Amino acid sequence: MMKRETMDKPDRSTRRRFLKLTAGAAVLGAAPRAKATPAMMAAAIRDVTGAAAVRTGKVRLDVPPLVENGNTVSMTVSVTSPMTAEDHVRSIHVFVEKNPQPNVGNFVLGPRAGRAQISTRIRLADTQKVVAIARLSDGSFWSASVDVVVTLAACTEEVI
C-alpha cells in the first residue's frame, strides 16, 4: 500500500501540472482578442477633426444606457441645427472605446436633409462609452457621449 501511494503521488502531480498547463494554454489561446483602447478612439477622432477643438453640446446621442444584447443596439444621433445653406451639419461620426475598431460609422448629410438626424443599429463588444461627433458647415465640431452597459457582448462569440 505504502509503495503504491508513493508511486501514485508523482503521477498525480504531473497530471495536475498537465491540467494547469493546458488550462493556461487555453487561456492564452483565447487571450489575443482584438480590442481598441480609449487612446485608439482618440486617434480615430483626431483623424476626423484634425487639430480642431471638439466642444460638448448641440449633439444628442440616443442609445439605451443598459443593453442586454450588444449585437443590435438602436442608436439615434440628432444635432440642433437650422439646416440652411449657411448653417448646417456636414457630417456625423460615431466612435466607441472598446470594440475591436473605434470607428462605427460616418454619415454625410447636407443642407437638403432638413433635419440633422440619423438612426442605425450598432454592435457593442463591451460596456463602454459611445461618442457622436458632428461637423458643422462653419468647421466647428460638437460632440455627445453616453456610457452604455452591455450584458451580452457582440462579436466575441465563436462561429460554429
Added chain:
Amino acid sequence: MAAALINVPKKAKRGDVIEIKTLMSHIMETGFRHTATGELVPRDIITSFTCRYNGEEIFRADLFPAISANPFIAFFTTATESGTFEFSWIGDRGFSETASASIIVE
C-alpha cells in the same frame, strides 16, 4: 435578390422634411470572429451606402464592422420635387445592391 426594404412616403408637400428608412439584408461579418478551430473568419461587410434624389447625392454613409447585421439606416431629406430615390450599397467581396423608390411632391 430582393434584399432591401425601403420606406419612403408616397406623397409629400413641397418643402416637407421626410424620413427615409432603409434596411439591407447582409451578414456584416466583422472579421474579428474565430471558428472553433481558431481560424479567423474573413471580414464581409457593407462599406458604403449612398442615396440619390433625382440624381443628386443627398446622403452617404461609411459603415464599419460595428454596424449590426442587416444594416438599418434612417435619415431625413427635404421633399423638393417628384422623382425617384436611388439607393446603393457597396461592400466586401464585390457586394453591390441597388434599390429605388418614387415620391410624388405636390
